[in-house]
Amino acid sequence: MFERFTQDAREIVLGAVEEARRLRHPRVGTEHLLLGMLTKPHSGAYAVLHAAGLEHDRVRAEVTKIVGGSGRILTDDDAEALKAIGIDLDAVLANVEKSLGPDSWTTPPPEHEKKGIFRRPQRGTRFGPRARKTLELSLREAIRLDQRRIGSEHILLGLIREGEGLAAQVIVGAGVSLADLRKSTETRLRSAV
Incomplete structure (x- = not known):
């Protein structure tokens, strides 16, 4: 599936992994995908989110408030x-x-993972079930719109369609309607074609 991702979409996924690492979260969630979108000002998803009033620092602060930022495993x-x-x-x-x-x-960042008899080497960043579902839905959104490549806007549409993850909660909590965000995203996609 990742071979169909545009450069912007790939950068967002990598940005999400980096956001999870910085926050010392053990898995990449929808909130990290949202933060990844808000770190790529050249992407279409960033433009839509920014126009809706969402900013990286405020979203990150909200995610940290809800989940924590220190790798604390217990809620x-x-x-x-x-x-x-x-x-x-x-x-x-x-x-x-x-x-x-x-x-x-706290959970150490991946680059500090130690190998040894009692520790398995990390085999890559783990994506949570909602983040995986979001990426799957981004493919479905591209297919629905009859587009061959998956761009940043498709990831945003997947995030909106998933609708129950922490990212959706943060977006709605910021006073942004998911339905309006979907319309804005689809309008941007149509104008880009």
Whole structure:
């Protein structure tokens, strides 16, 4: 499928991988694809998103607020569940950092992965199920529009069509209608042909 991606679309996917790495998230999600689109100002998806009022720094801040940016594996819901049985997750993490140093409990970026008898070498960045679905839907959107190549706009249409991932939540949370974003994206695609 990736052989059908335009250079812009490939850069967005690579940008998503980089965003996940920078945020120290173990998997690439729809939010990382959205952030990847917002780092490529020459792409059509960027133009549509920017015109809708979405900016990289604000989206990244929102993603960090919701998911976290330090590779913390447990969520706020997990912390609440542990608190209900008498375990203060923040206190545990603070003690780990005090003993082992700052960020010792976080997931290391891929380039720091160690090989060894107890650790498997990382075989590449893992895409979450919604991100994989988004990329699959981008192909379906290109086919639906009778276009041979998958561009950045098709990835955006796939993201909109998937509609349930964190990226869609962030977009709607910013006051942008997914239906309006779809119309703007399709209009841009038609004008580019």
